[in-house]
Structure formats: C-alpha cells, structure tokens
Amino acid sequence: MRSARKVAASALSVFLLSLFAWSQSATTSLRGTVSDKSGAAISGAKVTLSSPERSIERTMDSGSAGQYEFQQVPPGTYMLSVEMTGFRRQEQKGIQLLVSTPATLNVTLDVGAISETVEVSGEAALVNTTDATIGNAFNQQQVKDLPLEGRNVPDLLTLQAGVTYTGNRTDVNRDVDTRSGAVNGARSDQSNITSTVLM
Secondary structure, three states: OHHHHHHHHHHHHHHHHHHHHHHOOOOEEEEEEEEEOOOOEOOOOEEEEEEHHHOEEEEEEOOOOOEEEEEEEOOEEEEEEEEOOOEOEEEEEEEEEOOOOOEEOOEEEOEOOOOOEEEEOOOOOOEOOOOOOOOOOOOHHHHHHOOOHHHOHHHHHHHOOOEEEOOOOOOOOOOOOOOOEEEOOOOHHHOOOOOOOOO
C-alpha cells in the first residue's frame, strides 16, 4: 500500500515538473493553411520551413484541410516555401518568429508550373491565433538609441505593463540579477527572462 502511494506521488511530481518545464519553453511555432485562389484547401502540398544561417530545415505535407504546423522551432528569421503539382512554388522570406509567440501564416498558391516561383518579399504579417502571448522584436540599434542607464537590457522589462521593481530581494545584486522584479503580481523568483539575439 505504501509503495503504491510512493509510486503515485513520484508520478505526480514528474508530471507537475514536466508541465513547469514545458511552460518555460524557449521555442516557438508556426502554423497555417495552404489554399488556392478560390479558397479551397490544398492537401498534400510540400511545406518547408528553413533557416540557412542556422542550418535548420523542416518539411511536412499539408493535411486534409490544407493545414500545416511546425512545433518547437528555435526563434529566428526563416523562409517558408510551398510546392504542389499544378501550382507555382511560393516562397515567403524574412519570417521572424519570436520566442513563445505562436504565429500563423496562411499561403495562397497560384495555378501554374511548379518550376515557376512566386517570391513574396515583404515581411509576413504573422498573427497569433493560438493564445494571448505578445512578442516584439527589437534590434541592437534600437537599444543603443534608448536613454538606458548602465545599458542593462533587462531593465527595459520595467517599461512593460504589469512589471514592477519590488526591491524585496536583498540577497541578489540588482546590477547583475533581475529577480527583484515582479510580473503581474507574481513572486519575484517566479519569473524567467529569456533573451534571444536575432541575426
């Protein structure tokens, strides 16, 4: 009886720890649908997400409703290409995926030979239709232009709604450790800050 309780308690602990680790993810995802000009879903289209700079390439076929989804993608700048017999190949470059911010990008294919390529050069308008997370990318020059004392980038978090400096951690050096802050009323040691550099 005792050993069964121990096993159940251990299993519950592992489950709760895995949920906590999953919520602290440093990846993102991209999903969408593939359709033709009339709006009809295209199933079986070859969808490729790639980043030559990072040597990443993932390929999948669109589903019966034209859907595709790439999970656990490292944040960065990517290219999405879609190919299907009887349609022109489409390439979307400069897709910027932000950490923990799921993005949606729907693709419309034009009728034509697969050897023809439609290149979409403008930055894709990515919409997060999965959850309420919000992410904004800013570059090195934007940080340099800010009147930021000590050039401490995590201090920028205090400019966000719901973030405050509490000063309740006397055991940490505020100049090098940002755990004296609180996000949306949580304890100061319950936040994880992940910084990603996009090249």
